[in-house]
Amino acid sequence: MTHPMEHYRQSAGAIRSRLGGFTPKIALILGSGLGFLGDEVENPIAVDYKDIPYFKTSTAPGHKGRLVFGTLEGQQVAVMQGRMHHYEGYSYEEVAYAVRVLRLLGCDTLIVTNAAGCVRTDWQAGDLMLITDHIKMFSESPLRGENLPDFGPRFPDASHLYTPRLRQLAREAADELGIPLREGVYFYCYGPQYETPAEIRAARILGGDAVGMSTAPEVIVAGHCGMEVLGFTLLSNMAAGILDQPLSEQEVLDAAEAAREKFSGLIRACLQKL
DSSP, rough: OOOOOOHHHHHHHHHHHHHHOOOOEEEEEEEEOOOOGGGEEEEOOOOOESSSSOOOOSSSTTTTOEEEEEEEEEEEEEEEEEEOOOOTTTOOHHHHHHHHHHHHHHEEEEEEEEEEEEEOOTTTTTTTEEEEEEEOOOSSSTTOOOEEEEOOOOOOOOSSSOOOHHHHHHHHHHHHHHEEEEEEEEEEEEOOOOHHHHHHHHHHHTTTTTSSSHHHHHHHHHTTTTEEEEEEEEEEOOBBBBSOOOHHHHHHHHHHTTTHHHHHHHHHHHHHOO
């Protein structure tokens, strides 16, 4: 463990001093090319990651690297415009550091989004997927090291990291909007290289429906903190080996832009139901 409890408290205190009494209840982590929702927050208060003690900066394309506090669909939110990744050189504790800070600030719900490769050959790039579970079994846990009991127990249950109640809420919202919503398992790989065709075949055999380089570390920590979690994946491209073409980050960003309206609409509809 790199960060003692005091570091988290200092980070939360530095942010709280900028908020003028505002207390967020719902945290949103927005993935590659999906940060536009943070620009739609009403009465926004923006805090750059670089101005928060012990926070790391986000270097991935399409990640602004700031927190935006304010109101969205009547909910008091904290929006992460960009996240940290293990492939940027950060430990898993550092990748999920912000989740614990947001919990200290008052957030009890996490909505997490990502753009990921589609493993299923019967689905299409551009589809939205409701995350029902994830697989992260080939790398260390963000909870490794000394436990911080102020956040949660040493051995937290992971049976329902993606809260069933919120998943049902998302199904209802998608149905009302007429947005087709896939449901599946997110398979975590640490990157930064895209997966090989053989790795995609392995992910498929193991039960993965989408593959990406984020989300699982933050969700594990959110579960440890007792937060409810709702997760969505934009299937931005077909995973390696499905189509005879190379993968690129521009393809991911273009897909996010194309899905902007339906993705934003779905998140907003879910916020209305919370």
